[in-house]
Structure formats: structure tokens, C-alpha cells
Amino acid sequence: MLQAYFESVKYVGHLLPISFLRIFLGYFYMDLAIKDWKQFLLGVGGYADVFVEALNKNHIPPWFRLLLGEQIIPYWQTVAFFLIGLQLIVAISYIIGYCVRPVSILAVVLCIAYLLIFSAEQEIFFKLLIACHLVLAWVGAGRCLGIDYYFYKTRRGVWW
Amino acid sequence: MKHFLFFVFMVFSLLAGLFLYKEDNVKSIEDKKIHVYASSSFIAKWGPGPALKDLFEKQNLFKVEFVESPDVNVTLQKISMDEGSNADVVLGLDQYDISRLGGKIKWRDIDRPGNLNYSNEIKLVTNERTFVPYDWAPLTFVMKKDSAVEVASLNDLLKPELKTKIALQDPRTSSPGLQFLVWVFENKNSEDAVKFLKELSPQVHSYAPSWSASYGLFTSGQADLVFSHVTSPVYHQVEEKNTGYLAAEIAEALPVQVEFAGIPASCKNCEAAEMFVAFLLSDEAQRTIMSKNYMLPVNDKVKEGTAFDAVKKYKTLPIKFYDQSRVEKWLNTWAEIRKNEGN
Numbered sequence: 001m002l003q004a005y006f007e008s009v010k011y012v013g014h015l016l017p018i019s020f021l022r023i024f025l026g027y028f029y030m031d032l033a034i035k036d037w038k039q040f041l042l043g044v045g046g047y048a049d050v051f052v053e054a055l056n057k058n059h060i061p062p063w064f065r066l067l068l069g070e071q072i073i074p075y076w077q078t079v080a081f082f083l084i085g086l087q088l089i090v091a092i093s094y095i096i097g098y099c100v101r102p103v104s105i106l107a108v109v110l111c112i113a114y115l116l117i118f119s120a121e122q123e124i125f126f127k128l129l130i131a132c133h134l135v136l137a138w139v140g141a142g143r144c145l146g147i148d149y150y151f152y153k154t155r156r157g158v159w160w
Numbered sequence: 161m162k163h164f165l166f167f168v169f170m171v172f173s174l175l176a177g178l179f180l181y182k183e184d185n186v187k188s189i190e191d192k193k194i195h196v197y198a199s200s201s202f203i204a205k206w207g208p209g210p211a212l213k214d215l216f217e218k219q220n221l222f223k224v225e226f227v228e229s230p231d232v233n234v235t236l237q238k239i240s241m242d243e244g245s246n247a248d249v250v251l252g253l254d255q256y257d258i259s260r261l262g263g264k265i266k267w268r269d270i271d272r273p274g275n276l277n278y279s280n281e282i283k284l285v286t287n288e289r290t291f292v293p294y295d296w297a298p299l300t301f302v303m304k305k306d307s308a309v310e311v312a313s314l315n316d317l318l319k320p321e322l323k324t325k326i327a328l329q330d331p332r333t334s335s336p337g338l339q340f341l342v343w344v345f346e347n348k349n350s351e352d353a354v355k356f357l358k359e360l361s362p363q364v365h366s367y368a369p370s371w372s373a374s375y376g377l378f379t380s381g382q383a384d385l386v387f388s389h390v391t392s393p394v395y396h397q398v399e400e401k402n403t404g405y406l407a408a409e410i411a412e413a414l415p416v417q418v419e420f421a422g423i424p425a426s427c428k429n430c431e432a433a434e435m436f437v438a439f440l441l442s443d444e445a446q447r448t449i450m451s452k453n454y455m456l457p458v459n460d461k462v463k464e465g466t467a468f469d470a471v472k473k474y475k476t477l478p479i480k481f482y483d484q485s486r487v488e489k490w491l492n493t494w495a496e497i498r499k500n501e502g503n
Contacts, residue, residue: 041182052238073241081175089171102164151163159164 001150005097008149015144019097022141025132026094029107033087040080047080054117064116086110094136097146101159104137194222194432197229198251201372201453208452215448216439222432232257236264239424248433251294253420254335256342258291259481260488266425267291270437279460281476282418286458291420294440295455297389298414298474299339301326305404307384313411314347314356317385322363327374327383330367331494334374335417337367338487340387343415345490346477357497367498389417390474394467395454413475419455 009016039046051073054060060068072079086106093103111130115123135141140160142148152160203209203226213224229235232253239245253262267290278286282296301311309321317326329337345353365383368374378386385408386392393405421440423433439445446457450468463469 037178041179048238048242049234052234052241055237056234069241076242081179085172085175088175089168092171093167099164099167103167159161 001147004150004153005145005147008144008146012144012149015139015141018136018139018141019145021132022094022097022100022136023145025129025136026091029087029094030091033084033091036080036084036087040077040084047083048076050117051076051079053119057119059120060116068117083110083113093142097142097144097148099159100142100146100148101137101140104133104141107133108137192222192429193225194248194429194436195225195227195246196249196251196436197227197235197247200228200230202226202252203228206452208449211448211452212440212445215444216436219439220432220435222429222435224436233261236261239426240265245424245426246428247424248427248429249436250422250424251419253291253422254417255285255420255479255481256335256338256487258420258422260484262291262422268423268425268427268430268433270423270434272438272441276441276458277460278458279456281416282458282479285418285420285479285481288420291422292437292441293418293420293458294446295449295453295457296416296418297391297455298416298476299336299343299387300390300410300414300474301385301408302378302388302390302392302405303385303408305406309384311385311408311410314344317363318356318359322384324363324365325384326360326364327377327386328364328367329371329374329387330369331491333369334371336371336374336387336389338491339415339417341490341494342482342487343412343477346415347412354493354497357494361497361501389455390414390471391454391456391468394471398451398467407472407474409472409474413477416476416479418479 036046039048051068055065055068055073087110090103090107090110093099108130111126111133115126118126140148140152143152143160148160198209201207209226213226216222216224227247229250229252232250235247235250239247239250269289270292272292276286279296281298282293285291285293301317303309303311309316309319309325311317311319311322328340331337331341341357344356347353348356365377366374368377371388374383374386375388375392377383378388388407390407393403393407396402396405421437423430423437427433440449441459443459443462446459446462449455450457450462450466456468456471457463463471
């Protein structure tokens with residue numbers, strides 16, 4: 001597997017720049033997950049604040065406002081745990097290049113959730129992130145400098 | 161597919177394991193901690209928060225964890241919605257926050273020392289059962305001593321030489337801004353107040369979203385007057401050794417801002433929270449709040465021999481908890497005037 005990891009540079013070297021983007025995004029999500037996890041353990045700030053502030057925003061659709069008030073805020077710890085879990089999945093997957101295609105789709109879903117809860121000023125940033133995730137999924141970015149290459153070589157298919 | 165599902169399962173298992181392991185440790189620490197929600201200026205390095213935390217922790221076994229509360233409305237909304245909220249004390253509530261937002265959550269009654277020498281101006285609110293006042297100050301217009309304009313009444317604000325030279329705050333987002341609006345309506349009948357506010361608009365440089373933003377306009381020279389606490393000149397005197405500022409003496413009785421501490425009924429360490437609130441009234445804590453927050457102490461004797469002792473006694477309006485609908489009506493009138501400006 002380790003041999004395949006480095007061998008990938010030789011055979012799919014044209015994907016190398018995309019792989020650096022993938023690893024950088026992995027680092028970004030890891031950093032985010034660690035910060036959010038610390039606040040999650042403290043029980044203050046972080047997502048607790050984000051959800052309540054989202055409720056006061058004008059641009060969120062009514063159905064999401066209802067969902068936020070009735071389901072998400074009363075159980076914010078469960079939702080925050082789930083979101084941090086997703087961040088960690090994206091982080092690990094992107095850094096080691098494992099299951100990058102399905103995880104990219106998961107990351108797009110995560111970004112859509114961010115678009116709904118974070119402020120309107122951050123909208124462009126999350127849209128750019130979505131574009132990055134779609135590119136990673138499209139090219140199968142885990143196949144270069146990633147474990148996905150090993151599975152791609154042995155099994156083929158759309159998952160790698 | 162199974163690789164992906166297995167991967168997702170493993171990550172969540174790892175996270176759950178970490179959570180269960182940490183929760184035991186965190187719980188034992190949390191039992192000895194109180195969470196105090198306060199404004200960013202209160203808990204900043206230069207604010208009274210860090211010094212109060214050190215003092216309290218030296219005297220007690222409990223640790224103080226400050227949580228930044230950017231907005232009282234959001235904080236109370238959060239506490240009301242989160243059953244597991246760990247807010248033990250909320251600081252920085254003023255009369256208007258209490259009357260407009262205080263009903264959002266249930267509050268705990270607080271016992272307080274009965275032997276305090278409260279300032280006469282705030283005695284009316286010291287019997288409040290659920291909120292404890294810890295500092296206060298009248299509000300007026302602060303200006304430079306060498307200013308050519310004299311302001312001795314509300315109507316003086318309409319002088320032509322003050323055109324675009326007054327820094328005020330937006331009453332919807334700033335407590336001093338709301339104090340000013342109420343002051344106007346308290347001193348004039350409804351019709352005159354509306355007329356006055358309309359005539360005042362061209363005099364105002366801008367309605368800043370916060371007190372600090374409006375004060376910045378004043379200190380940078382963009383405005384000649386700012387609506388602020390009568391203690392603001394003391395700040396310049398102590399911090400900058402500059403005695404060139406004065407708080408205008410206005411014919412109309414001045415509005416007073418009182419800051420209160422409250423304990424939500426959902427508090428986790430309620431007794432420690434009561435200890436903290438009682439501590440805020442101690443001489444040491446009052447001195448710290450006074451010297452870092454630049455507000456007057458509720459305990460009158462604390463300011464003796466300090467620069468605050470020289471602050472004049474101003475004629476002040478009696479402190480009231482206004483009816484929410486009345487305040488909302490005034491705010492709507494103000495918003496309407498602002499909306500129609502330029503038409």
C-alpha cells in the first residue's frame with residue numbers, strides 16, 4: 001500500500017497540484033475540527049453560538065428557521081458532534097487520500113449546512129469550497145499521493 | 161461502499177470514545193467552575209474581568225470561566241433554548257435589557273449583604289430581588305474644555321455650530337443610545353420629542369452602532385460632542401493625564417445607566433454564582449470595577465480619595481424599569497424618523 005502511495009506520483013503525476021489542494025483542505029478541516037471539538041467539550045461558544053446567531057439572521061429560509069428552533073438548538077450538542085465528526089472524516093480522508101470521492105460529496109453537504117448557518121459574508125467562501133470539493137470528486141484526487149490509488153489499481157470502480 | 165461506511169463508522173467511534181473519556185474529566189472540573197457571561201470589554205485584558213477572576217479565585221475554591229457575550233439578546237436567547245446551558249451569572253444587564261429581555265428566561269432570587277452604603281441615586285433599584293446592581297453612572301454630553309460651544313440644555317444641541325458635530329448611538333443596538341432616546345421622551349411631550357428628534361438629525365454626525373464607535377468619532381475629532389457617561393473625563397485624566405475633557409451640566413435631569421448581575425434559574429453552580437455576585441459588591445471588587453470599567457461603584461464609600469470622588473453630583477432622573485411596549489413605541493418612532501430622513 002505504501003509503495004502504491006508513492007508510485008501514484010509516477011502514473012498519475014498530472015494530479016499532483018490537485019493533491020496538494022486536497023491535502024491543504026484536509027489540514028484546514030483538521031484545524032477546524034480540533035478548534036470546534038475544544039469548544040464542544042467546554043459546552044460554550046462554538047456551534048452553540050453559531051446556531052443561535054443563525055436564528056437571528058434574515059437570509060435563512062423559513063423551513064430552516066423552524067428546523068433550527070425546533071430540532072437543532074434543543075439538541076445542539078448532538079448536531080455539533082455530528083458536524084465535528086463530518087469535519088474529521090473530511091480531514092482524515094483528504095490528508096491520507098482515502099475514499100476521497102464519496103467524502104467530497106459529504107463535504108459538499110457539510111458546506112451547504114455552513115451556507116445556511118453562517119453569516120452572508122462567508123457565502124462566497126463556502127461556495128468556493130463547494131467548487132473545490134466537486135473538483136476533487138470529479139478527478140478522484142485520492143488517486144495521487146493517496147491510498148485510493150492502491151484500491152483503484154486493485155479494484156477499479158467509481159469509489160476511488 | 162463498505163470501505164467508505166467502515167471509515168465513517170471508525171471516525172465516529174473514535175470521536176465518541178474521546179468524548180466519553182473526556183466527559184469524566186471535564187465533569188469533575190466543571191463542578192468547581194462558574195460560567196460568567198459578560199461583554200467583551202468587561203473580560204478584555206484592560207477590563208475588570210481578569211482582575212476580578214484572580215481576586216475571586218484567591219478567596220474561593222471555585223474557578224471563574226468568562227464567556228464573551230456580544231449581545232445580551234443573543235445570550236438570553238441561547239440560555240432560554242439550551243436546557244443544558246451552563247450560564248451561572250450574566251453581567252452587563254441594564255434597566256432596559258431587564259425590562260425588554262429579562263422575561264426571556266427565569267432568574268433566581270439573590271440574597272445580598274444588607275449593610276452596603278448604596279449611592280442615593282440608585283437606591284430605588286437596590287431592592288430588586290433577582291438583579292444586583294454593581295456599577296452605575298449618569299449619562300450626559302462629553303466635550304473638550306476648549307470647545308467653543310456651550311451645551312446647557314437639550315435644546316442647545318440644535319445650535320447651528322453643532323451641525324454634524326454630535327456623536328450619538330443607535331438606540332436599537334446601543335444601551336446609551338436608548339438612554340438618550342428615553343431621556344428626550346421623558347423631558348418633552350410626545351409631539352415635541354418627535355419634532356426635536358427630527359431637528360436633531362442634521363446635527364448628528366452619525367448614529368454609531370455602539371458606544372465605543374461613537375466615542376472613537378469624538379476622540380478622533382470628527383465630532384465635538386458625544387453622549388457618554390459622566391465618568392468618561394476621569395478616564396482621560398487617569399489614563400492619558402489629560403484634564404481637557406468635561407461632562408456637560410445639562411438643565412434637564414440626566415438619565416442613569418445601572419449595570420446589573422443576574423443568576424439564571426438554570427444555573428449549575430448556583431451557590432458559587434451567588435458567592436460571585438456577593439463578591440462583586442465587596443470593596444475590593446467595587447474598586448476594581450470602578451477603576452477598570454470607569455463607572456461609579458454602587459458602594460459609595462469605595463470612591464473616597466479617588467479621582468471618581470471629584471465627579472460632580474448631577475441631577476438625575478429616577479431609575480425605572482420601563483414597560484417594554486413603551487420603549488418599543490419610542491424605538492419605532494425613532495426608526496420612522498430615520499427612515500423618512502431625506503424625503
